[in-house]
Amino acid sequence: MALTRREFLKWSGTAGAAAAAMCLGFDLRPVSSYAAGLKILKAKETTTICPYCAVGCGLIVHTKKSGKLLNAEGDPDHPINEGALCAKGAALYQMTVNKSRIKTPLYRAPESDEWEEIEWEEAIEKIAEKIKETRDATFTEKNAKGQVVNRTTGIAHVGSAALDNEECWLLQGIMRALGLVYIEHQARI
Amino acid sequence: MTNHWIDIRNSDCILIMGSNAAENHPISMKWVGKAMDKGATLISVDPRFTRTSSKADIYAALRSGTDIAFLGGMMNYILSNNKFHKEYAANYTNASFIVGSKFDFKDGLFAGYDPKKKKYDKSQWAFEKDGNGVPKRDLTLKDPRCVFQLMKKHYSRYTPKNVSSITGTSEADLKKVYETYAKTGAVDKTGTIMYAMGWTQHTVGVQNIRMMAMIQLMLGNMGRPGGGVNALRGESNVQGSTDHCLLFHILPGYLKTPRASNDSLEVYNKKWTPKTNDPISANWWGNTPKYSVSFLKSMFGEAGTKENDFGYSWLPKIDDGKTYSWLDIFDEMYKEKFKGFFAWGQNPACSGANSNKTRQAMAKLDWMVNVNLFHNETASFWKGPGMNPDEIKTEVFLLPCATSVEKEGSITNSGRWSQWRYQGPKRLRGVKTDGDIMVELFEKVRELYQADGTFPEPIQNFRWDFVKEGKFDAHAVAKLINGYFEKDATVKGKSFKKGTLVPSFAYLLADGSTSSGNWLYCNSYTEKGNMAARREKKDPTGMGLYPEWSWCWPVNRRIIYNRASVDLNGKPWSPNKNILERKDGKWVGDVPDGGWPPMSNKEKTKRPFIMKPDGVASVFGPGRADGPFPEHYEPLECPVPKNLMSSQRINPVAPIYGTEADAHFSCDPRFPFVGTTYRVTEHWQTGLLTRWQPWLLELQPQLFVEMSNELGKLKGINNGDMCKVSSARGEVEAVAIVTGRFKPFKVQGTTVHQIGLPWCFGWVQPKDGGDSANLLTPSTGDPNTRIPETKAFMVNVDKLGKRRA
Numbered sequence: 006m007a008l009t010r011r012e013f014l015k016w017s018g019t020a021g022a023a024a025a026a027m028c029l030g031f032d033l034r035p036v037s038s039y040a041a042g043l044k045i046l047k048a049k050e051t052t053t054i055c056p057y058c059a060v061g062c063g064l065i066v067h068t069k070k071s072g073k074l075l076n077a078e079g080d081p082d083h084p085i086n087e088g089a090l091c092a093k094g095a096a097l098y099q100m101t102v103n104k105s106r107i108k109t110p111l112y113r114a115p116e117s118d119e120w121e122e123i124e125w126e127e128a129i130e131k132i133a134e135k136i137k138e139t140r141d142a143t144f145t146e147k148n149a150k151g152q153v154v155n156r157t158t159g160i161a162h163v164g165s166a167a168l169d170n171e172e173c174w175l176l177q178g179i180m181r182a183l184g185l186v187y188i189e190h191q192a193r194i
Numbered sequence: 195m196t197n198h199w200i201d202i203r204n205s206d207c208i209l210i211m212g213s214n215a216a217e218n219h220p221i222s223m224k225w226v227g228k229a230m231d232k233g234a235t236l237i238s239v240d241p242r243f244t245r246t247s248s249k250a251d252i253y254a255a256l257r258s259g260t261d262i263a264f265l266g267g268m269m270n271y272i273l274s275n276n277k278f279h280k281e282y283a284a285n286y287t288n289a290s291f292i293v294g295s296k297f298d299f300k301d302g303l304f305a306g307y308d309p310k311k312k313k314y315d316k317s318q319w320a321f322e323k324d325g326n327g328v329p330k331r332d333l334t335l336k337d338p339r340c341v342f343q344l345m346k347k348h349y350s351r352y353t354p355k356n357v358s359s360i361t362g363t364s365e366a367d368l369k370k371v372y373e374t375y376a377k378t379g380a381v382d383k384t385g386t387i388m389y390a391m392g393w394t395q396h397t398v399g400v401q402n403i404r405m406m407a408m409i410q411l412m413l414g415n416m417g418r419p420g421g422g423v424n425a426l427r428g429e430s431n432v433q434g435s436t437d438h439c440l441l442f443h444i445l446p447g448y449l450k451t452p453r454a455s456n457d458s459l460e461v462y463n464k465k466w467t468p469k470t471n472d473p474i475s476a477n478w479w480g481n482t483p484k485y486s487v488s489f490l491k492s493m494f495g496e497a498g499t500k501e502n503d504f505g506y507s508w509l510p511k512i513d514d515g516k517t518y519s520w521l522d523i524f525d526e527m528y529k530e531k532f533k534g535f536f537a538w539g540q541n542p543a544c545s546g547a548n549s550n551k552t553r554q555a556m557a558k559l560d561w562m563v564n565v566n567l568f569h570n571e572t573a574s575f576w577k578g579p580g581m582n583p584d585e586i587k588t589e590v591f592l593l594p595c596a597t598s599v600e601k602e603g604s605i606t607n608s609g610r611w612s613q614w615r616y617q618g619p620k621r622l623r624g625v626k627t628d629g630d631i632m633v634e635l636f637e638k639v640r641e642l643y644q645a646d647g648t649f650p651e652p653i654q655n656f657r658w659d660f661v662k663e664g665k666f667d668a669h670a671v672a673k674l675i676n677g678y679f680e681k682d683a684t685v686k687g688k689s690f691k692k693g694t695l696v697p698s699f700a701y702l703l704a705d706g707s708t709s710s711g712n713w714l715y716c717n718s719y720t721e722k723g724n725m726a727a728r729r730e731k732k733d734p735t736g737m738g739l740y741p742e743w744s745w746c747w748p749v750n751r752r753i754i755y756n757r758a759s760v761d762l763n764g765k766p767w768s769p770n771k772n773i774l775e776r777k778d779g780k781w782v783g784d785v786p787d788g789g790w791p792p793m794s795n796k797e798k799t800k801r802p803f804i805m806k807p808d809g810v811a812s813v814f815g816p817g818r819a820d821g822p823f824p825e826h827y828e829p830l831e832c833p834v835p836k837n838l839m840s841s842q843r844i845n846p847v848a849p850i851y852g853t854e855a856d857a858h859f860s861c862d863p864r865f866p867f868v869g870t871t872y873r874v875t876e877h878w879q880t881g882l883l884t885r886w887q888p889w890l891l892e893l894q895p896q897l898f899v900e901m902s903n904e905l906g907k908l909k910g911i912n913n914g915d916m917c918k919v920s921s922a923r924g925e926v927e928a929v930a931i932v933t934g935r936f937k938p939f940k941v942q943g944t945t946v947h948q949i950g951l952p953w954c955f956g957w958v959q960p961k962d963g964g965d966s967a968n969l970l971t972p973s974t975g976d977p978n979t980r981i982p983e984t985k986a987f988m989v990n991v992d993k994l995g996k997r998r999a
Binding site: 049053055057063087092093096097100108109111114131133134144146153155156162163167169172174177178179186 | 199200218219220221222224395426427428429430431432433434435436437438439440441442445446451454455457493507508509510511512513518519520522523526527531532533534535536537538539540542545546547560561563565566567568569573574576577583584585586587588589590591592593594597598599600601602603604605606607608609611612613615616617618619620622623624625626627628629631632633634635636638639641642643647648649652653656657666668671672674675711712715729731738740743875876877878879883884886887888889890893959979980981982984
């Protein structure tokens with residue numbers, strides 16, 4: 006039987022606990038290893054790829070039934086990292102479970118010195134209006150040479166190398182449909 | 195990467211230069227280590243002795259910005275000592291091509307330079323062609339006008355003495371590196387290069403990489419296991435975001451952005467479809483019309499018809515010859531040319547060169563949208579150092595988004611593997627995924643344009659059938675990126691029903707029958723399923739290709755240009771490194787770069803570098819803005835009054851911006867030291883995500899500046915002192931690390947000191963952690979890419995006092 010490394014670890018963990026039970030000693034190592042496993046025993050397991058550098062290390066993510074992130078650790082089956090992670094990847098949990106995350110859209114009015122919370126609907130509506138207003142006011146149908154260019158030079162975009170491929174494609178599609186030509190991101194810097 | 199991470203283990207010699215892989219791509223070192231276990235040599239070349247250097251067999255220091263001189267010397271060593279792979283160079287590169295009589299090189303300038311426009315007339319670098327329009331060749335490489343001989347002459351100037359005097363590297367160290375790496379020119383050996391922003395962020399960035407690519411070609415290392423030219427990319431999906439072209443000059447799949455002069459689809463396709471007269475060149479870009487039409491179909495669906503050029507006129511056009519790059523954006527923004535701005539998942543206030551200019555530019559906007567997880571220096575620029583909110587009119591929207599584990603979709607790593615990520619936890623209440631934000635925003639804009647508005651067609655006709663009930667669906671977009679048959683069609687003898695996913699880009703058509711959001715990803719999500727989600731760990735070649743683990747562009751080819759890994763008879767150059775072999779009339783191993791027979795079959799073969807019109811790799815690069823051969827020029831800001839190689843001190847075609855925020859000085863006593871920037875393992879890019887994580891912040895809490903013991907003594911600075919580091923454009927406060935990791939350089943007979951500092955900090959968080967090192971860097975860049983020169987500039991460092999308790 007071909008065992009993956011993770012399956013092997015699961016099996017050997019069980020065997021270790023059985024051996025400890027039989028010898029009735031005071032070696033707590035199997036117990037603490039069993040306890041560590043308890044934490045993720047009933048958790049949902051999903052795989053992900055590290056969001057930092059582009060090595061593309063695999064991680065396993067454990068999620069509680071409540072939907073809360075419980076744990077993230079290197080995926081031993083992943084052929085690139087074979088379970089290993091750097092300091093950032095190993096801290097992945099803390100990017101999601103983090104009190105400092107922004108939880109609502111924020112708005113800064115002209116000349117204001119503070120943020121104010123706004124509803125999503127209002128934020129989206131206001132931004133959409135700004136886009137239309139700016140696009141309509143700055144749209145260039147023909148350039149100085151009289152060539153048809155159909156573009157919007159009043160708006161620029163930068164970002165993002167941290168989005169998923171599908172989001173990147175849609176983002177470029179939307180920006181180009183709006184007529185933007187100043188479209189750039191991390192790859193340029 | 196032309197190769198991929200695991201393949202590093204197949205190398206005989208690994209050169210890490212322009213990168214500090216051990217700290218910035220730590221897991222890559224697992225594969226470097228495996229190669230070393232089998233006897234490979236690791237060479238680290240860096241201005242600073244890094245953690246990568248500490249693992250290396252050979253370390254050589256060089257002054258920032260002198261990589262072409264260092265590598266030019268290596269090329270000289272390889273050519274003058276006959277260390278190159280002759281059969282490979284003659285057959286698979288343009289080393290044998292005869293260059294036209296107009297080409298010349300004198301005192302730092304190539305033929306065709308226009309000093310007024312600061313531009314070259316590249317037509318003067320063209321090859322000589324025979325009666326059929328095919329470049330003339332001399333396979334013996336002896337013709338004095340062939341690329342090989344011109345190259346040999348060009349690099350003969352890069353003597354060890356000259357190189358040492360420019361780079362500050364000792365001649366003994368140069369010799370050690372050259373001899374060791376050149377050994378990979380042996381037919382059965384391969385060497386690889388791992389580089390990163392240490393090479394790209396220069397006014398000669400492209401030529402830094404070309405110089406190494408040329409070395410790899412002359413040593414016969416391209417397309418081969420353990421070889422290649424390997425860019426270690428810094429963001430998890432910067433490969434994918436580049437492939438999908440969130441960039442001004444290209445459309446998804448590296449199609450050209452239409453120029454104003456391309457006034458119809460026909461003109462566009464004619465202009466951008468390369469041609470060849472060589473019967474054995476595949477000229478794969480000859481398929482451009484199939485990819486451009488399929489892209490338009492993915493953008494505009496049924497609204498795009500043959501009659502309306504598939505919606506070609508709805509795509510915005512850029513002016514011929516004008517650039518719209520990152521540096522241009524902030525230059526124009528600084529000049530109040532923009533009203534609106536999106537910084538989507540990015541922190542330009544810290545990440546771009548010349549942060550003061552960037553931050554001041556944002557104060558000249560009417561509105562700005564920033565999408566991010568945490569508070570950052572971009573969204574809050576209006577209350578940053580030196581800003582007066584009362585005077586800043588910019589309206590700012592900060593939209594909170596989901597983390598990578600709170601949504602699903604694919605990302606593409608540096609080795610071109612597209613890997614699927616699943617949603618684990620529920621999204622934090624109050625945040626949305628980036629995809630949902632895009633969908634909601636665009637639906638609202640489209641709604642507004644239903645009433646009235648300028649040129650509404652592209653907005654109304656932008657394909658939207660992949661959105662279900664106002665929600666972003668990653669699978670639906672992934673399928674559109676792959677592409678569909680939009681009509682029933684028969685291609686290559688196979689019939690496909692409308693609505694079927696296209697099996698691979700070989701089936702795309704130019705008549706509107708197919709869509710594909712990105713032809714390079716056609717084959718990633720087919721009727722067989724989501725290829726990026728595969729997790730089969732089979733390794734049939736034993737070379738670590740793992741062909742059924744995730745999916746790799748193009749068409750799951752794990753090593754690109756792999757037909758150059760075999761000799762003219764289709765046998766691997768190194769029998770013990772077999773990723774591809776011609777057996778019984780078939781290719782066995784990796785997905786070959788086209789199924790044609792090897793070069794010995796003169797009738798049916800195609801040359802291996804199929805993306806180049808001539809079918810061979812370009813040792814001579816007549817398409818580059820700054821010359822067909824890399825030449826050493828000093829950085830815009832440098833410590834020497836003269837370039838030792840010529841009268842051209844800096845790259846004669848480098849873009850220089852002219853606002854008052856763009857000050858730059860060379861050989862100025864106020865800024866006597868070379869400065870460079872880098873990163874640390876614990877923080878990612880500007881630190882926007884990682885500075886908010888207590889575990890990581892505790893490990894790397896604040897900005898530091900590293901300098902040599904000699905410089906510390908000279909300036910009276912001790913380890914732990916607070917210092918001010920300043921340049922012509924800005925200053926930062928940092929804790930001094932006085933260390934043996936930096937050593938003074940002997941350059942042109944004088945002592946040159948270099949300092950370095952990480953750019954992962956910012957004023958928002960932590961409060962006393964210091965600000966971005968990009969406050970110091972200049973906004974000039976490479977003339978081909980306009981990537982800023984943030985790796986070599988001039989600074990001063992002064993002691994402020996003892997470190998705060």
